[in-house]
Amino acid sequence: MHTRRLVKRSILGSRIYAPSPTGDGAPVTGVVQAVKQENRDVSSTAAGARRSVYTVLMQDGSLKEFTEEEIAAGFNHCAAKGPLKSSLKSSSNGSSESQKAEGGSLSPEAAEELRLADVKRIGRDPDTRSVSLLEQKRKVVSSSIDVPHARRSEEEDMDKVTAAMVLTSLSTSPLVRSPPVKVNESGSWKDNGSAGPFTPSSNSSSGGYWSWSAPSDQSNPSTPSPPLSADSFKPFRVPSLGGVGPGPAGPEDPSLDDQDGSSLLFDEPIPRKRKNSMKVMFKCLWKNCGKVLSTAAGIQRHIRTIHLGRNCDSDCSDGEEDFYYTEIKLNTDSVADGLSSLSPVSPSLLSPPPPPPSPLPSLNQLADSHRPPQSSDTKEPQAGGTTPLSRSAPSALYLIHTDHAYQATAPVSIPSNSSNSTSSASTSFTPTNSSSFSISWQSPPVTFTGSTVSPSKSQGFGEQRSQTIAVLSSPPRATTALSRKVRGEGKKCRKVYGMENRDMWCTACRWKKACQRFTD
DNA sequence: GGTGCCGGGAA
DNA sequence: TTCCCGGCACC
Numbered sequence: 001m002h003t004r005r006l007v008k009r010s011i012l013g014s015r016i017y018a019p020s021p022t023g024d025g026a027p028v029t030g031v032v033q034a035v036k037q038e039n040r041d042v043s044s045t046a047a048g049a050r051r052s053v054y055t056v057l058m059q060d061g062s063l064k065e066f067t068e069e070e071i072a073a074g075f076n077h078c079a080a081k082g083p084l085k086s087s088l089k090s091s092s093n094g095s096s097e098s099q100k101a102e103g104g105s106l107s108p109e110a111a112e113e114l115r116l117a118d119v120k121r122i123g124r125d126p127d128t129r130s131v132s133l134l135e136q137k138r139k140v141v142s143s144s145i146d147v148p149h150a151r152r153s154e155e156e157d158m159d160k161v162t163a164a165m166v167l168t169s170l171s172t173s174p175l176v177r178s179p180p181v182k183v184n185e186s187g188s189w190k191d192n193g194s195a196g197p198f199t200p201s202s203n204s205s206s207g208g209y210w211s212w213s214a215p216s217d218q219s220n221p222s223t224p225s226p227p228l229s230a231d232s233f234k235p236f237r238v239p240s241l242g243g244v245g246p247g248p249a250g251p252e253d254p255s256l257d258d259q260d261g262s263s264l265l266f267d268e269p270i271p272r273k274r275k276n277s278m279k280v281m282f283k284c285l286w287k288n289c290g291k292v293l294s295t296a297a298g299i300q301r302h303i304r305t306i307h308l309g310r311n312c313d314s315d316c317s318d319g320e321e322d323f324y325y326t327e328i329k330l331n332t333d334s335v336a337d338g339l340s341s342l343s344p345v346s347p348s349l350l351s352p353p354p355p356p357p358s359p360l361p362s363l364n365q366l367a368d369s370h371r372p373p374q375s376s377d378t379k380e381p382q383a384g385g386t387t388p389l390s391r392s393a394p395s396a397l398y399l400i401h402t403d404h405a406y407q408a409t410a411p412v413s414i415p416s417n418s419s420n421s422t423s424s425a426s427t428s429f430t431p432t433n434s435s436s437f438s439i440s441w442q443s444p445p446v447t448f449t450g451s452t453v454s455p456s457k458s459q460g461f462g463e464q465r466s467q468t469i470a471v472l473s474s475p476p477r478a479t480t481a482l483s484r485k486v487r488g489e490g491k492k493c494r495k496v497y498g499m500e501n502r503d504m505w506c507t508a509c510r511w512k513k514a515c516q517r518f519t520d
Numbered sequence: 521g522g523t524g525c526c527g528g529g530a531a
Numbered sequence: 532t533t534c535c536c537g538g539c540a541c542c
Contacts, residue, residue: 494523509524511525512526
């Protein structure tokens with residue numbers, strides 16, 4: 001796999017056709033061993049200003065040097081069938097490919113110049129970036145010295161490492177995509193240029209990709225339509241620059257390694273989220289808009305026309321609209337699981353119903369995945385200092401969990417006058433995402449000074465807003481504790497996870513012992 | 521009736 | 532020791 005990739009992407013080791021030393025016109029084959037560079041004009045960095053000299057290991061074992069013109073001549077001579085063609089074609093992409101193919105030139109330096117320019121301009125083309133990275137590494141290794149075979153194996157290892165890094169970093173959530181400032185793990189390439197990473201470029205978003213495998217993958221119903229994926233996968237690649245970027249990366253790495261091995265290398269333009277039945281929507285972050293569309297092109301068009309007031313099509317886009325929308329992933333599986341299995345989440349979900357000023361960043365994705373798209377127009381994006389995704393999290397959670405079935409039946413008892421003060425008390429467990437469960441507090445029962453509140457469910461209409469605060473005062477039964485351990489009043493595994501998720505209980509609960517997870 | 525969990529038994 | 536369950540107290 002990697003070997004194949006190396007062969008396809010590197011001119012080193014490629015078999016080429018070189019002019020016959022005898023001058024009879026019949027080209028001979030050789031293997032490129034090294035690439036030297038001769039600067040004819042140092043002041044210019046244009047492609048034509050540099051001339052590359054290729055050290056070619058000929059069939060007879062001799063080493064000869066050829067200029068790229070000579071090789072190009074040989075290449076053109078046998079272009080239709082030579083392996084060099086495929087190598088060249090595989091190692092290039094997009095516009096640079098066409099330029100290279102037209103001239104028959106295979107100077108990796110020139111190609112790299114073009115690619116770097118493209119990367120700066122395009123920014124989101126992952127393959128361009130990865131190829132650029134590979135070629136930069138190759139440049140470091142072999143730009144001016146002959147590279148023996150041993151070095152090439154080392155280079156191959158480096159490529160593997162690079163590929164692994166790319167694979168790993170690709171698993172980071174696209175939601176960490178943040179506007180233009182990104183972390184560069186090195187200064188070797190600068191694609192966080194002024195235009196930002198998402199400048200739509202027609203030649204890169206549509207024309208530069210091969211269609212060798214995309215149709216089959218795109219047939220997955222949970223993936224966006226092909227235009228969307230062609231346009232939307234690029235943000236997914238952006239975090240790769242961070243290398244060890246933040247985000248929920250871990251669990252998906254194996255799958256990426258398993259199934260992305262080939263597809264990534266061949267520019268598979270599909271975001272690899274279908275394992276979790278991801279459905280990616282795009283939400284407009286423009287203030288008071290919140291429009292959600294299913295395609296990146298659509299949301300871009302929406303922003304461009306509605307908010308930016310541009311009537312021209314994508315050709316005149318400068319990519320600014322990319323900063324005004326975000327992706328929201330609708331994980332159908334996780335939504336179903338989250339609503340059915342009551343998997344534990346942060347206790348901060350029990351925060352009071354009015355959206356607190358400080359949102360819950362760690363729950364953004366959960367909130368977004370729980371939020372149905374049509375609910376997005378009920379929230380109002382606040383263009384404050386918060387991240388786009390965190391803006392809607394509290395209200396969304398509130399909406400979602402208010403509808404939870406458990407809330408309708410669970411007892412809600414609120415201490416008469418201490419409900420507010422108890423919000424600062426520390427609970428003894430980690431509650432679940434359903435806020436309706438009763439809570440036993442670690443604070444002593446004297447907090448409630450004898451007036452143990454009877455579990456009254458009808459406390460007026462105003463209490464409906466407080467149903468997300470489920471507070472059950474613990475009666476001072478500790479004083480009446482007998483030989484038998486006082487029964488815990490808090491949530492137990494049985495309550496939290498339910499009978500259907502008994503495997504999620506703690507061991508003690510499974511064995512009908514005192515709960516060890518939610519101790520009182 | 522539901523729930524927590526003690527006590528005891530089986531493997 | 533692990534696992535399971537009858538049964539009791541509590542709600």
